[in-house]
Amino acid sequence: MQPITTEIVSRTIIKRPADSYKGTYGRVMLIGGNQNFGGAIIMAATAATYSGAGLVTVATDPTNFTSLHAQLPEAMVMDYHQTDALLQLLAGMDVIVIGPGLGTDTVADQLLSTVLTATHAPQRLVLDGSALTLLAQHSRALPATDIVVTPHQMEWQRLSGIAIKDQTPTANHDAQQRLGVTAVVKAHRTTVYTNERVWFNPGGTPAMATGGMGDTLAGMIGGFVGQFDNFTNAILSAVYLHSAIADDLAATRYVVLPHQISAQIPRYMHRFSQETPAES
Numbered sequence: 001m002q003p004i005t006t007e008i009v010s011r012t013i014i015k016r017p018a019d020s021y022k023g024t025y026g027r028v029m030l031i032g033g034n035q036n037f038g039g040a041i042i043m044a045a046t047a048a049t050y051s052g053a054g055l056v057t058v059a060t061d062p063t064n065f066t067s068l069h070a071q072l073p074e075a076m077v078m079d080y081h082q083t084d085a086l087l088q089l090l091a092g093m094d095v096i097v098i099g100p101g102l103g104t105d106t107v108a109d110q111l112l113s114t115v116l117t118a119t120h121a122p123q124r125l126v127l128d129g130s131a132l133t134l135l136a137q138h139s140r141a142l143p144a145t146d147i148v149v150t151p152h153q154m155e156w157q158r159l160s161g162i163a164i165k166d167q168t169p170t171a172n173h174d175a176q177q178r179l180g181v182t183a184v185v186k187a188h189r190t191t192v193y194t195n196e197r198v199w200f201n202p203g204g205t206p207a208m209a210t211g212g213m214g215d216t217l218a219g220m221i222g223g224f225v226g227q228f229d230n231f232t233n234a235i236l237s238a239v240y241l242h243s244a245i246a247d248d249l250a251a252t253r254y255v256v257l258p259h260q261i262s263a264q265i266p267r268y269m270h271r272f273s274q275e276t277p278a279e280s
C-alpha cells in the first residue's frame with residue numbers, strides 16, 4: 001500500500017491555461033436526488049462546481065429544482081423522468097456521476113440501466129451511493145470506459161460480497177480486479193484500488209461523520225476527472241483534498257459539514273496549483 005502524497009496532488013492540479021473556456025473544464029452530469037434525498041445530489045453538484053467543473057447539469061426529481069437553484073445557481077437542471085431528453089444530454093457529457101440520493105425504486109433502477117447503456121468512452125463514470133446498491137442487486141454489463149465506484153463499507157460489502165470485518169486490502173484488491181473498475185473504499189482511512197496498485201489516504205477525521213460527506217466526495221471526483229486527464233491521479237487528489245480540508249477545519253471545529261468542505265475547495269486547489277513543480 002502506498003500513501004496518497006501531496007506531490008501527486010500538486011502534479012495533478014495544474015494552473016489553468018489562459019486560452020481556455022468553460023468547455024475546457026468538463027461537462028459533468030449528476031444524476032440522483034429523489035423526493036426524499038434531494039440534499040444528496042445538491043451536495044454532490046455543489047462539490048463538483050466548486051471543484052472547477054466547467055458546466056454542471058443535474059438530472060433529478062423536479063421537487064429539487066428550486067432548492068438546488070437557491071444553493072447553486074451555476075447548475076442546470078432537468079427532470080430525470082424524461083428519458084429522451086436525458087439521453088440527448090448524456091451524449092454531450094464528459095463525466096456522469098450517478099447515485100447520490102438516487103434511491104432504489106424502479107425509476108432509479110431504470111435510470112442506472114439507461115446510464116450504463118448510454119455511456120461510452122471517453123466519457124467517465126462515477127458510481128456512488130444508491131447506484132452501488134442497485135448494481136449489487138443484479139449484475140449488469142458495465143461500459144468499457146473509465147469507471148470509479150465510491151462505496152462506504154456496507155455498499156462495498158453489497159458490491160464485492162466481502163463482509164465488513166473481512167475487508168482487508170488484499171481481499172478488496174482481489175474484488176476490484178474482478179469488477180475491473182477503480183474502487184474508492186471509504187472508511188476512517190479510505191483505500192483506493194486500481195488495476196496496478198493499492199493506495200491509502202493518510203487523512204480523515206470522525207468530524208466528517210455527517211450525512212452528505214460521501215455525496216460531496218462523489219461530486220469532487222466528478223469535477224476532478226472532468227478536468228485532469230490522469231484518471232487515477234484525479235481520483236487520488238479528490239480523496240486527499242476532501243479529507244485534508246476536513247482535517248484542517250476539524251482543528252477548531254467539533255464537526256465539519258459537507259458544504260463547509262465544498263466552500264474551501266477552490267482555495268485548496270489554488271494552493272496546490274501554485275506548488276506545481278516548474279519542470280512537470
Ligand SMILES: NC(=O)C1=CN([C@@H]2O[C@H](COP(=O)(O)OP(=O)(O)OC[C@H]3O[C@@H](n4cnc5c(N)ncnc54)[C@H](OP(=O)(O)O)[C@@H]3O)[C@@H](O)[C@H]2O)[C@@H](O)CC1
Binds near residue numbers: 040100215
Ligand atoms: N441529505 C441527503 O439527501 C442524504 C442522502 N443520502 C443518500 O441516501 C442513500 C442511502 O445511503 P446510506 O448510506 O444512507 O444508506 P445505505 O446504503 O443503506 O447504508 C447504510 C447502512 O449501511 C450500514 N453501514 C455499515 N458501515 C457503514 C459505513 N461505514 N458507512 C455508512 N453506513 C454503514 C449502516 O449501518 P447502521 O448505521 O445501521 O449501523 C446502515 O445499515 C444514498 O443514495 C445516499 O446518497 C445520504 O448520503 C445521507 C444524506
Ligand SMILES: Nc1ncnc2c1ncn2[C@@H]1O[C@H](COP(=O)(O)OP(=O)(O)O)[C@@H](O)[C@H]1O
Binds near residue numbers: 204
Ligand atoms: N470516522 C471517520 N474518519 C474519517 N473519515 C470519515 C469518518 N466517517 C466518515 N468519513 C468519511 O465521510 C464520507 C462518508 O461517506 P458516505 O457514507 O457515503 O456518506 P453519505 O452517503 O452520507 O454522503 C467518506 O468519505 C468517509 O471516508
Ligand SMILES: [Mg+2]
Binds near residue numbers: 129
Ligand atoms: Mg454515500
